Every structure is written in structure tokens, then in C-alpha cells.
Amino acid sequence: MIARHQTILFGVLLAASIAMGGVLWQLRERAHQRLLQGEDSAPTQAPQVAPAEQATLLVANDADNSLLSQVQTLPLPQDQGARARLILGKLMDLYAAPNAAHPVSGGASSIAQVFLLPAPSLAAGAGASQAKSPDASGPQLAVVNLTGSFASSHPSGLEAETLTVLSICGTLHANLPHVTQVRFLVDGQQRPTLAGHADLTRTYLATDAVPTEGVHP
Amino acid sequence: MRWIKAILEQHLRPLAVAACFACFAVAGGVVTAAQAPPAPQARFVVVLDAAHGGDDPGGHLDTQAEKAYTLALSVKLRSLLNARGIQVVTTRESDANVDANRRSEIANHANAQACLSLHASQTGTGVHLFASSLAPAAPTRLPAWKTGQSAWVTRSLAMAGILNSALQHAGVSVTLGRTALPAVDSMTCPAIAIEIAPDHAGGATKAGLDDPGYQARVAEALAAAMLEWKTEARQP
Numbered sequence: 001m002i003a004r005h006q007t008i009l010f011g012v013l014l015a016a017s018i019a020m021g022g023v024l025w026q027l028r029e030r031a032h033q034r035l036l037q038g039e040d041s042a043p044t045q046a047p048q049v050a051p052a053e054q055a056t057l058l059v060a061n062d063a064d065n066s067l068l069s070q071v072q073t074l075p076l077p078q079d080q081g082a083r084a085r086l087i088l089g090k091l092m093d094l095y096a097a098p099n100a101a102h103p104v105s106g107g108a109s110s111i112a113q114v115f116l117l118p119a120p121s122l123a124a125g126a127g128a129s130q131a132k133s134p135d136a137s138g139p140q141l142a143v144v145n146l147t148g149s150f151a152s153s154h155p156s157g158l159e160a161e162t163l164t165v166l167s168i169c170g171t172l173h174a175n176l177p178h179v180t181q182v183r184f185l186v187d188g189q190q191r192p193t194l195a196g197h198a199d200l201t202r203t204y205l206a207t208d209a210v211p212t213e214g215v216h217p
Numbered sequence: 218m219r220w221i222k223a224i225l226e227q228h229l230r231p232l233a234v235a236a237c238f239a240c241f242a243v244a245g246g247v248v249t250a251a252q253a254p255p256a257p258q259a260r261f262v263v264v265l266d267a268a269h270g271g272d273d274p275g276g277h278l279d280t281q282a283e284k285a286y287t288l289a290l291s292v293k294l295r296s297l298l299n300a301r302g303i304q305v306v307t308t309r310e311s312d313a314n315v316d317a318n319r320r321s322e323i324a325n326h327a328n329a330q331a332c333l334s335l336h337a338s339q340t341g342t343g344v345h346l347f348a349s350s351l352a353p354a355a356p357t358r359l360p361a362w363k364t365g366q367s368a369w370v371t372r373s374l375a376m377a378g379i380l381n382s383a384l385q386h387a388g389v390s391v392t393l394g395r396t397a398l399p400a401v402d403s404m405t406c407p408a409i410a411i412e413i414a415p416d417h418a419g420g421a422t423k424a425g426l427d428d429p430g431y432q433a434r435v436a437e438a439l440a441a442a443m444l445e446w447k448t449e450a451r452q453p
Contacts, residue, residue: 159340159412204397
């Protein structure tokens with residue numbers, strides 16, 4: 001036989017448990033509501049749709065060691081650095097596509113950044129261009145920062161690496177004619193070669209990559 | 218009479234001795250001119266640079282690393298060139314680490330008439346011949362290390378033409394190009410980087426990198442080209 005005081009205690013504890021469960025449920029609901037109120041998913045700024053423009057890509061072909069000019073239409077921002085990055089990203093997307101003539105994995109994300117700087121004069125003692133701003137119409141040096149994963153996965157070979165470097169240089173010059181020199185970084189650091197062959201420590205002249213009819217780069 | 222005899226002995230003896238020396242000298246000169254050995258020919262040295270090695274395997278080919286392939290090709294080519302009377306200097310004879318500067322040093326100390334940097338790749342087709350992309354420049358007494366090749370670019374392109382002809386004559390497809398390769402850019406000799414790829418001419422694979430017949434054809438063509446380059450180098 002259960003004592004009366006024990007029955008009363010059990011009832012009180014049961015009621016308290018149910019009450020505490022109710023309170024906890026209320027607290028959880030309130031916290032959930034607060035979380036939803038903090039997440040404002042509505043756009044704060046109208047997305048800017050850049051107008052589609054034509055860009056010229058110099059696409060490499062391993063079969064005959066050539067660079068072929070190819071015109072693509074894609075939305076391009078006005079900022080020159082962002083523009084260069086998007087164009088090179090499109091070039092890398094072509095290389096990452098199945099059955100590409102110059103297969104390189106990585107795609108658009110292989111180009112981390114493109115910086116445009118006033119080009120230092122290659123002639124000794126000439127430093128007049130140093131004072132120009134990056135937006136000046138003078139010759140510019142493009143510094144292309146590649147990702148480490150891109151360099152690590154790039155096929156090793158004289159032809160493959162040279163074509164990648166020259167197609168980047170040529171594509172930059174074709175779309176940004178003021179870019180006359182190109183340098184390369186990998187993950188923000190200087191690297192001796194792309195994948196064991198092509199020299200990444202030197203400054204490339206963008207005009208070296210512009211193909212002329214019947215002549216390979 | 219005694220004093221006359223003394224004068225004759227005193228003055229004629231040296232004259233006679235001098236006359237004898239003159240006769241020997243003339244005779245000796247004639248003999249030297251008649252029996253002079255032919256002038257030694259200027260030595261013709263080819264530097265073979267098997268790319269990569271040691272910790273640097275280079276590219277990964279189907280069955281082996283690029284470093285092993287280039288070393289095997291270097292050994293084979295050295296034998297072929299030696300058989301044709303061409304002196305060969307190699308940058309490595311084993312699986313050793315040799316950096317780009319050391320390779321250029323070896324080539325420059327050899328005072329070579331041709332420097333061939335040997336590479337291999339799975340991409341592309343046939344043999345790729347690359348000259349330095351440095352702009353041609355006039356030779357200087359103290360060339361800059363990183364652009365030492367600039368004074369030799371014109372000769373390098375001429376040598377690339379001969380290599381191209383020899384390889385095409387052997388039925389190997391060839392592509393020509395310019396590249397920035399640190400070891401070649403510092404060489405002060407006619408220098409070409411040779412990259413051997415599988416022969417995919419016409420779309421189908423005619424010969425893989427491991428095909429002994431293909432290897433032999435390429436090596437023979439390179440040796441023949443060096444012989445022709447030697448003949449051209451001898452012409453005034």
C-alpha cells in the first residue's frame with residue numbers, strides 16, 4: 001500500500017515536470033523566432049547585371065602547339081582588374097571542359113586575383129612610368145595570382161606549361177591592350193616554375209604571345 | 218805567317234760556325250714545312266642535358282617518370298654521337314639532383330657547339346622543339362646569367378631548323394616554339410629544348426613514348442642532325 005504523502009509527492013513532481021517541459025518548449029520557440037528575425041534574407045542591394053560584352057580568348061591547342069583566337073560573349077564589370085579575372089576565368093573554364101584541346105583542371109577558380117600596376121620600364125634608367133597611376137592609359141603590368149591547386153594539378157611538360165602561360169598573356173593583352181607585361185604568383189608567392197618547366201620568375205611581354213598567321217608562339 | 222793564321226782562326230771559325238747553324242736552320246725549316254702534320258680541327262662538343270633527376274621526377278609518363286626517360290635518351294644519344302666522332306658532355310649520368318644553374322654551368326664550361334635539353338611529356342604529339350623566348354641581342358664580354366642565351370638565339374633557331382628537317386625526314390611530326398626555360402636561358406651556346414611526346418599524328422596513336430622503334434627513330438634523327446650541324450659549323 002502506497003502511503004498518501006508519497007502519492008501527493010509523486011503528483012507534485014509529475015506536475016512540475018510537465019510544467020518545466022512546457023516552459024522549455026516556450027523558450028525554444030522564442031529562440032527560434034529570434035533566430036529567424038535576425039536572418040534577413042531579403043536583398044539589401046539590387047544585383048548589378050553587367051552588360052554582356054565580347055571578349056577575345058587565345059585558346060591553346062596541344063595538338064599543334066598553337067593559340068587560336070576565340071570570341072566569347074560574357075557579362076563583364078567595368079573594373080579592369082575584375083574584368084581581367086573574369087576573362088581569364090572563362091579561359092580556364094574552357095580548359096577544364098571535357099575534351100578540351102588543352103586540358104587543365106581547375107576552372108575559373110584557378111585565377112585567385114589579377115592586379116594591374118603601372119608597368120616598370122624595361123629600359124635601364126627609364127623610370128618615368130613609375131609615377132603613373134594604375135588607371136592611366138600608359139602600359140600596365142598585370143600580376144596574375146594563380147591558386148596552388150591549379151599549379152599542382154597542371155600537366156607537367158614544356159609545351160603544356162608554355163601554352164598556358166602564353167594564352168594567359170595573350171588573352172590579357174587582347175582584351176586590355178594597355179597590359180604589356182605579365183608576372184605570375186602562386187598563392188601570392190613567387191614560384192620557380194609552373195609545373196617543373198615554364199619559368200614563373202620572369203616578366204613576360206604580353207605581345208610575345210600574340211600569334212601571327214602561320215607562326216606558332 | 219803565324220799572325221795571319223791566328224787572325225783567320227779567330228775570325229773565320231765563328232763565321233764557319235754561324236754558316237753551319239744557318240744551313241741547319243734552313244734545312245730544318247724545309248723539313249718542317251714538308252712534314253708538318255695537318256692542323257688540328259676545332260673540337261665539336263655537344264652537351265646533352267637530361268632534364269630533372271633526383272628529387273625532381275618531372276612529369277609522370279605512362280610507365281615511368283620523366284627523369285628516367287630523359288636519362289635513358291641521353292645515354293642512347295651519347296652512344297650515337299660518339300659513334301659519329303662527336304664529343305659529348307652530359308649534365309648527369311645518374312638519378313642525381315642537378316639544378317638549372319649547374320646545368321648551365323656545365324654547358325658553358327664545355328664551350329659546346331650545341332646544347333640539347335631533353336624532356337618528355339604525355340601531352341601533345343611528336344617532338345616539340347623549343348628555342349629560348351629571349352630577344353636576340355649582341356654578344357657581350359660579360360653576359361647576364363639569366364639572359365646569356367640572348368646572344369645565341371639566332372644560332373639556336375638555325376639549329377632548330379636542322380633538327381626539324383632531320384626529324385621530319387625520319388617521319389616524326391614536329392612542332393616548333395619558343396619558351397622560357399631557366400636552364401636554357403643561361404646557356405651560352407646554340408641551345409634547344411627537345412620534348413618528346415607520343416606520336417598521335419592523324420588522330421590515332423602511331424607510337425607511344427615506350428615504343429623502342431619510335432625512340433630509336435628520334436635518337437637517330439637527332440644524331441643525324443648534330444652531324445649536319447657539325448658540318449655547317451665547320452663551313453667558313
